[in-house]
Amino acid sequence: MALRADWLPALTAFESAARHQNFAHAAEELHLTASAVSHHVRKLESRLGVALFQRHARGVSLTAEGRQLADAAGTALADVDGVLRSLRGARDDEGRVRITTLHSLTYTWLLPRLPAFTQAHPGIALSVDTEIALTRFDDGGPDLGIRHGPGHWPGLTAHFLMDEALFPVTSPEYAAAAGIGGAADLTRHPLIADHARQGWHDWFRAAHVHGAKFEERYTFSDTTDAMKAAAAGLGIALARSWIAVPYLQGGELVRLPVPSMPARWGYYAVYPAHRRLRPAAQVFLDWLLDTARDG
Incomplete structure (x- = not known):
């Protein structure tokens, strides 16, 4: 017996009544x-x-025949509902861009600039992931990422965004009391570090303070926390130029009168080399490149 379209309302009503074992509850669900x-x-x-x-x-209870039909109808309608949800989700995802990036860069550089993107592209939604682990670009994963590194990763296309510099910062109150006049003076103060690949050893070497003995009293996994620790007066942190901007502008941190060091790595926008970006993701990438170019 072929299933005709006019059977669907009856099957839908029956499946709901079978689940609830109650016609009134089924009626409420189906309006x-x-x-x-x-x-x-x-x-x-x-x-x-x-x-x-x-x-x-x-009330009512299923007969043996009713149970047999209820099992089949429930499975079939659930499958149809799943496909419909998937199709709706795929349509909705066309306008959503999934980004993976660093928490520190998101907080200090990306978020302040996102209102401009939203104003220019109100139809594009964003999902931002700031997990510490290096995200894999599997199917269903992020469209693109912002990574800090040398600029080449296996299987990824990388677009240069910006370089950065490293320099010591601390709270204004600490700086006023520290009496720091040169790079060697920093060895007498508690230093704040993060898990970045370049740190205080590199900075002292670049500042020509050789064989320096110093104490990294506080170490944080994220640069944002290191900046907050310095702002709280715990000591001196090695700041990254883009990450430090809002803290310097807001007066939470000040630069010390010592040298700055060019960073070995920069920031790059990356995505799988084998996969063309979806239109919404391409729009975001173009905006990202333009924004980084403008500073």
């Missing part, structure tokens, strides 16, 4: 009346020539 649900079920029973429910004073 129908209980009598309409009952009518659909009786129509289905008439067409099939079997009783699907046993009706009694306390």
Whole structure:
């Protein structure tokens, strides 16, 4: 027997009634009346020539035939609903860009600039992931990422965004009391470090302070926390130029009168080399490149 389209309302009503074992609850779920649900079920029973429910004073219960049909109808309708949700989700995702990046760069550089992107492209939604672990670009994963490094990663296309410099910073109150006049003076103060590949050893070498003995009293996994620690007066942190901007502008941190060091690595926008970016992701990448170029 071929399934005709006019069977679908009756099957939908029956499947809901079978799940609830109650016509009134099924009616509420389907925005129908209980009598309409009952009518659909009786129509289905008439067409099939079997009783699907046993009706009694306390309500209804499925017959053996009803249980068999309920199992099949429930599975089929769930499958259809899953496909519909997937199709709707795929349509909705066309306008969403998934980005993976660093928490510190998101907080200090990306977020202050995102209102300009949203104003220019109000139809594009963004999902930003700032997990510490290096994200893999699997199917269903991020569209693109912002990475800090040498600029080449296996299997990824990389677009240069910006370089940075490293320089010591501390809170204004600490700086006023520290009496620092040169790079060697920093060895007498508690230093704040993060897990970046370049740190205080590199900076002292670049500042020509050789064989320096110093104490990295505080170490943080994220540069944002290192900046906050310095702003709290815990000591002196080695700041990255783009990450330090809001702290310097807000007066939470000040640069010390000592040399700056060019960073060995920069920031890059990356995505899988084998996969063309979706239109919305390409729009975001173009904006990202223009914004980084403007500073």
